[in-house]
Amino acid sequence: MRRPEQGANAPSASRSSRRVQGNGGRSCTDSSAVNGDMAPSNAIPYCWQCRVELSRIGAWRRHPCSVRIGPSQLPAEVSRAGNAGYCLRVRARERKQLRSNKAGTGKGTRLHRQLSGTLNFRSLAGLPTKDGRRIAGHVVLRSDQLDRLQPTDWDLLASFGVKTVCDLRTASERNRFPNSLPEQGMRQIPIELVGDVRSNPELVEPLRTRHGAEGAVEMMRQMYRQFPEALAPHLSTLFRLFREDEVPVLVHCVVGKDRTGFTVAVILHALGVADEAVMADYLLSTRVRELADGERRAATARIIRRITDRDPTEEMIDAILDARPEYLRAALDTVNERYGSMQGYLRARAGLDEEALAELRERWLESR
Structure with a gap:
């Protein structure tokens, strides 16, 4: 296995964020500077983006991610996880645990792969917790809209052991773009998270009064501040899935970024996932902006134009499509x-005291 260089021969910061071509021509992050130090012989690199051990594909420098996020877009605290929050070392003795599947799903399957018609699907298997453990298997998955999934995609989810699809969209969104779940093996539960601009017109006021990126960013912050109370009535339903063995669960909304982003962050906090790992996973939804096609950007522009009666700037569109640390922090604050x-919050609104949280973690995290 190639190890990162040191001293005078160490790669520069610009080189560490250079993109290389691989995986059918998609852009990947050059991770030649993984962790920035010499890895011991009993360590292997691990990719935050595609959730695979890089040694399995034979190189430190190239891995099959389609995510295009540069280190400069990550908050400072994420960089402590190594290589701008993307990679960390995993001890050799943990390799077997990473590949094990406590939920009985997909052993040896790559943990990151886009489904048909999705831009923002991923499994959260292997995310590290504060006490040194990891999420065992595909207990929690997240995605954007699923209405374009093909039978082979549902087969893939079945191979992950998915039992429940948690749909955060409104009734009108579900009716317009319905999911076509298999007849057996999975069930869908609707949890309408209505804390966005569709349910609260007052949230768009910053967009009207402060034209430009500043107004769009403040609108997003205000929207995220609504999420904790909007999700609170549904927390008992959500965590009942974990108590009653109705997981793995796939959580999704329309773009899998905002409503899904906060909901998944709450689940990860309940499982004891490290704060920097929660943020790093959330920031992977930057792909929504990076990979947005002309149709999605045009649709966002039409919404802004309808709200403000003015033509939007590209910066406004970017701010709405983006996943930024300040957005999730607004909800957590x-x-x-x-x-x-x-x-x-979990104790007051979900009834999860310390004992309940310890039981949740003991069941769905890797054993010590």
Whole structure:
């Protein structure tokens, strides 16, 4: 296995973020500077983006991610995880655990692959927790809209062991773009997370009063501040899935970024996932902006134009399509202000005390 260079021969920061071509021509992040130090012989690199051990594909420099996120787009705290939050070392003795499947799903399957018609699908298997464990198997998956999935895609989800699809869209969104689940093996539960601009017209006020990127960013912050109370009535339903063995669960909305982003962050916090790993996973949804085609950008522009009666700038469109640290932080700060902490939120609104959280983690994390 090639190891990263040191000293005078070490690759520069610009080189570490250079994109290389691989995986059918898609852009990948050059991870030649993984962790920035000499890896010990009992360590292997692990990719935050595609959730695979890089040694399995024979090189440190290339891996099959389709995500296009540069280190400069990540908050400073994420970089502590190594290589701008993308890669970390995994001890050799953990390799077997990473490939094991406590949920009985997809052993040895690559943990990141786009489904037909999706831009933002991924499994959260292997994310690290604060106590040094990891999420075991494909317990939680996330995605954008699923209405274009083909039978082979549903077969892939079945191979992951998915039992429940948690649909955060509104009734009108579900009726317009219905999911076509298999007749057996999976069920769908609707959890309408209505804390966005469709349910609260006042959220668009910053877009009207402050034209440009600044207004769009403030609108997104306000929307995220609504999420904790919008999700709160559904938390008991959501965590009942884990108690009653109705997971793996696939959580999705339309773009899999905002409503799904906060909901998944709450689940990850309940499982004890490290804060920097929660943020790093959320930031992978930057792909929504990076990979948005002309049709999606045009649709976003039409919405802005209808709200403001003015032509939007490209920066406004980018701000709405993007996943930015300040957005998720707005929701988490609201939780802290109202409940003291995420644990206080889970206790007050989901009935999860310390004992319940410990049981949840013991069941769905790798054994110590």
